[in-house]
Amino acid sequence: MSTYIPPVRDMHFVMNELxxxxxxxxxxxxxESSPDLVEAIMDEAGKFASGVxxxxxxxxxxxxxxxxxxxxxxxxxxxxxxxxxxxTGWNAMPCATEFGGQGLPTLVSTAVQEMWxxxxxxxxxxxxxxxxxxxxxxxxxSDELKNTYLPKMVEGVWTGTMNLTEPQAGSDLSAVxxxxxxxxxxxxxxxxxxxxxxxxxxxxAENIIHLVLARLPDAPPGVKGISLFVAPKYLVxxxxxxxxxxxxxxxxxxxxxxxHGSATAVMSFGExxxxxxxxxxxxxxxxxxxxxxxxxARLNVGLEGVGVSERSYQHALAYARDRVQxxxxxxKSGVAKPIVHHPxxxxxxxxxxxxxxxxxxxxxxxxxxxxxxxxxxDSAKAREAQAMVDFLTPVxxxxxxxxxxxxxxxxIQIHGGMGFIEETxxxxxxxxxxxxxxxxxxxxxxxxxxxxRKLAKDKDEDGNSGVGAAxxxxxxxxxxxxxxxxxxxxxxxxxLGAALDQFEKATQWMLANYDSNPQAALAGAVPYLxxxxxxxxxxxxxxxxQIAQQHLDNASGDDFYxxxxxxxxxxxxxxxxxAAGYAxxxxxxxxxxxALEESLF
Amino acid sequence: xxxxxxxxxxVDYNVKVRVKADETDVDLxxxxxxMNPFDEIAVEEAVRLKEKGIVSEVVAVSCGPAACxxxxxxxxxxxxxxxxLVESDGELQPLAVAKxxxxxxxxxxxxxxxxxxxxxDDDSNQTGQMLAALMxxxxxxxxxxxxxxxxxxxxxxxxDGGLETLAMALPAVVTTDLRLNEPRYATLPNIMKAKKKPxxxxxxxxxxxxxxxxxxxxxxxxxxxxxxxxxxxDVADLLNKxxxxxxxx
Numbered sequence: 001m002s003t004y005i006p007p008v009r010d011m012h013f014v015m016n017e018l019x020x021x022x023x024x025x026x027x028x029x030x031x032e033s034s035p036d037l038v039e040a041i042m043d044e045a046g047k048f049a050s051g052v053x054x055x056x057x058x059x060x061x062x063x064x065x066x067x068x069x070x071x072x073x074x075x076x077x078x079x080x081x082x083x084x085x086x087x088t089g090w091n092a093m094p095c096a097t098e099f100g101g102q103g104l105p106t107l108v109s110t111a112v113q114e115m116w117x118x119x120x121x122x123x124x125x126x127x128x129x130x131x132x133x134x135x136x137x138x139x140x141x142s143d144e145l146k147n148t149y150l151p152k153m154v155e156g157v158w159t160g161t162m163n164l165t166e167p168q169a170g171s172d173l174s175a176v177x178x179x180x181x182x183x184x185x186x187x188x189x190x191x192x193x194x195x196x197x198x199x200x201x202x203x204x205a206e207n208i209i210h211l212v213l214a215r216l217p218d219a220p221p222g223v224k225g226i227s228l229f230v231a232p233k234y235l236v237x238x239x240x241x242x243x244x245x246x247x248x249x250x251x252x253x254x255x256x257x258x259x260h261g262s263a264t265a266v267m268s269f270g271e272x273x274x275x276x277x278x279x280x281x282x283x284x285x286x287x288x289x290x291x292x293x294x295x296x297a298r299l300n301v302g303l304e305g306v307g308v309s310e311r312s313y314q315h316a317l318a319y320a321r322d323r324v325q326x327x328x329x330x331x332k333s334g335v336a337k338p339i340v341h342h343p344x345x346x347x348x349x350x351x352x353x354x355x356x357x358x359x360x361x362x363x364x365x366x367x368x369x370x371x372x373x374x375x376x377x378d379s380a381k382a383r384e385a386q387a388m389v390d391f392l393t394p395v396x397x398x399x400x401x402x403x404x405x406x407x408x409x410x411x412i413q414i415h416g417g418m419g420f421i422e423e424t425x426x427x428x429x430x431x432x433x434x435x436x437x438x439x440x441x442x443x444x445x446x447x448x449x450x451x452x453r454k455l456a457k458d459k460d461e462d463g464n465s466g467v468g469a470a471x472x473x474x475x476x477x478x479x480x481x482x483x484x485x486x487x488x489x490x491x492x493x494x495x496l497g498a499a500l501d502q503f504e505k506a507t508q509w510m511l512a513n514y515d516s517n518p519q520a521a522l523a524g525a526v527p528y529l530x531x532x533x534x535x536x537x538x539x540x541x542x543x544x545x546q547i548a549q550q551h552l553d554n555a556s557g558d559d560f561y562x563x564x565x566x567x568x569x570x571x572x573x574x575x576x577x578x579a580a581g582y583a584x585x586x587x588x589x590x591x592x593x594x595a596l597e598e599s600l601f
Numbered sequence: 602x603x604x605x606x607x608x609x610x611x612v613d614y615n616v617k618v619r620v621k622a623d624e625t626d627v628d629l630x631x632x633x634x635x636m637n638p639f640d641e642i643a644v645e646e647a648v649r650l651k652e653k654g655i656v657s658e659v660v661a662v663s664c665g666p667a668a669c670x671x672x673x674x675x676x677x678x679x680x681x682x683x684x685x686l687v688e689s690d691g692e693l694q695p696l697a698v699a700k701x702x703x704x705x706x707x708x709x710x711x712x713x714x715x716x717x718x719x720x721x722d723d724d725s726n727q728t729g730q731m732l733a734a735l736m737x738x739x740x741x742x743x744x745x746x747x748x749x750x751x752x753x754x755x756x757x758x759x760x761d762g763g764l765e766t767l768a769m770a771l772p773a774v775v776t777t778d779l780r781l782n783e784p785r786y787a788t789l790p791n792i793m794k795a796k797k798k799p800x801x802x803x804x805x806x807x808x809x810x811x812x813x814x815x816x817x818x819x820x821x822x823x824x825x826x827x828x829x830x831x832x833x834x835d836v837a838d839l840l841n842k843x844x845x846x847x848x849x850x
Binding site: 005008009012032034036037039040041043044048050051052084087088090093094100416558559560569 | 615618630631633635669674675678786787788789790791792793795796
């Protein structure tokens with residue numbers, strides 16, 4: 001087994017030189033996060049990720065969680081690791097200072113969370129869900145709810161969950177049937193079955209705070225009749241101590257393809273008198289509340305794609321340097337060498353490395369835009385940043401996760417036959433990655449959001465659509481022109497320019513066809529999302545190449561910049577050309593998607 | 602009571618070092634650096650003594666380039682109260698470090714100095730001993746247990762074939778072995794607080810000691826590749842090989 005070594009050099013490069021950490025730390029509220037503090041945080045987080053979380057990842061994969069009579073026990077080592085995670089204060093890192101959090105910039109917590117996800121997606125899901133629940137209560141809950149639940153949840157001694165999905169209500173939450181009956185004393189009794197509840201039950205925390213979507217008796221049908229409730233596993237007494245067990249139980253846990261270390265629970269609410277719940281915000285606005293947290297949640301899942309790809313790459317690289325097999329072509333000595341010397345293994349490693357770095361650049365860049373959107377005192381700048389966040393969040397989620405499935409698959413391929421054998425450890429990353437394009441909105445949901453709300457319906461005051469896409473295009477075009485003027489990196493500039501032309505073509509097609517033929521537009525939505533990912537990732541890699549070139553020209557560059565430049569060249573030559581294929585799918589492909597009658601399948 | 606803890610910035614233990622092409626040194630460019638693990642144990646022990654109320658101040662000291670500030674911040678994130686960087690860009694050998702530490706000890710007047718028994722980069726295992734000699738302080742090396750009282754320290758040390766317990770008058774030097782404790786992970790609030798703790802820098806050449814290297818590195822090379830093993834037929838064959846081929850018995 002390899003050991004996870006956080007790629008701190010690349011993380012620092014992306015934070016500092018691509019995403020603008022310095023500008024972020026000058027935003028009001030973030031003044032304390034100086035770059036040298038960030039460096040110390042990254043170092044210590046890295047120690048924790050590789051020393052505490054990474055070692056339990058394969059254990060969780062092999063053992064999984066155990067369910068017995070409604071109680072779930074996590075795999076060996078998880079409880080101890082989680083306790084240490086809470087004691088060292090990492091759970092509080094992304095939370096607001098008001099309830100005991102550290103209030104670090106999203107950019108910084110994004111980089112740290114990538115480490116947790118690389119070390120173990122299963123483990124990292126627990127604090128991730130807690131953070132989501134904290135945000136929901138913090139933004140929409142009453143002061144009483146905040147004071148009762150947030151301090152313990154921020155600390156991490158209580159964890160949080162999201163109870164959205166029901167057997168008949170997956171991507172379409174308008175079909176939610178769980179009921180909430182008002183009791184006249186301000187509380188509600190909740191009943192219904194929720195499925196796919198990540199860490200819905202476990203033995204790592206004193207209490208589990210469930211956020212539950214349910215309908216009031218008089219609720220209107222559809223999405224406008226869904227309310228959000230807090231339902232704790234143990235009721236909380238007025239003095240903050242734990243009281244009676246609430247009427248909710250984990251009926252079973254799922255047998256899954258991956259993320260075995262995390263319990264995916266079927267939750268049954270109200271098998272007796274109904275689970276006591278407390279309304280969050282106003283009635284019938286629950287779904288809207290969930291949406292306010294969506295950008296962060298989707299960025300976080302996109303980051304799982306980055307993290308698991310990095311881990312799979314490290315694992316494959318260690319094997320490629322170790323495994324001796326055959327003399328490389330052209331090597332006259334005939335002596336067998338490690339497979340890293342064979343051209344196609346090199347191609348696979350470059351594929352993994354360049355795509356992972358592009359994905360990291362995109363995720364961190366969007367995280368920095370989130371910081372600007374929320375904290376920049378210049379309202380025009382904050383708006384611009386928000387437009388980038390809105391347009392690119394579904395891309396981070398959809399592109400980084402779908403890519404991670406391919407990248408982790410390549411990670412197995414590099415191992416050859418041994419990759420298919422579980423004890424090698426390469427399989428886990430692919431199995432773990434497979435859920436990421438599905439949960440928190442499937443790729444199709446992301447793509448529909450992208451071409452619908454974020455493109456066609458993204459209008460300026462004059463009613464022109466595609467405002468965010470146009471702003472992004474302008475930024476990328478500026479880089480293309482800069483490279484052309486500069487004369488260096490022409491190979492990268494040409495590929496980026498050509499890919500951007502394809503993106504513009506596909507964008508125009510989407511805008512022209514979305515209203516008149518939405519079916520055709522959505523038939524090409526996922527290719528459009530991949531196209532956006534490749535072009536934006538390719539843009540950030542081109543910018544990385546410009547920065548690296550500058551360092552090398554000034555003799556301030558070391559091997560890192562040399563490697564970055566070559567990696568950016570690889571991305572330009574091997575990934576950017578795919579833009580044309582995706583654009584063709586968008587503009588020419590919809591008819592053949594929809595032409596075949598359903599009965600002819 | 603004040604405790605001084607020297608900490609060294611070394612190649613991270615996870616890094617597989619490679620020899621430079623010109624065989625002058627191992628390649629340190631672009632390599633992750635961390636606190637010497639034995640020194641982490643020393644910091645942990647000092648912080649525990651402070652938490653027990655026996656020690657009032659823990660001061661971390663590092664000798665080397667400006668980048669050693671990171672190592673001092675790590676020590677402060679674990680609980681050291683302040684840091685002293687003795688800045689020097691040149692090569693520092695154990696005797697030079699011992700002399701620099703002597704100058705710091707004379708200035709700070711600690712009752713106890715706890716350091717790692719050796720650093721994982723050069724594995725010298727000399728600095729603590731040399732410092733004790735220079736200061737004329739008693740020393741207990743390879744400590745697996747430290748009990749500190751107001752005027753003496755009792756140290757259990759690992760020796761061949763067992764454990765030895767020594768009692769020493771203070772001030773004294775203790776060097777740590779792996780079994781002494783398990784260093785903590787720094788908490789996020791403490792990492793953030795460490796940034797605000799005082800960190801003084803002293804230029805090494807202001808301390809008036811000769812830190813010129815006494816040893817010259819002639820060549821650094823990869824260890825020889827291990828030859829493949831063979832299966833021996835029986836005990837007699839094994840003894841024969843040990844006697845005549847390996848010439849070890």
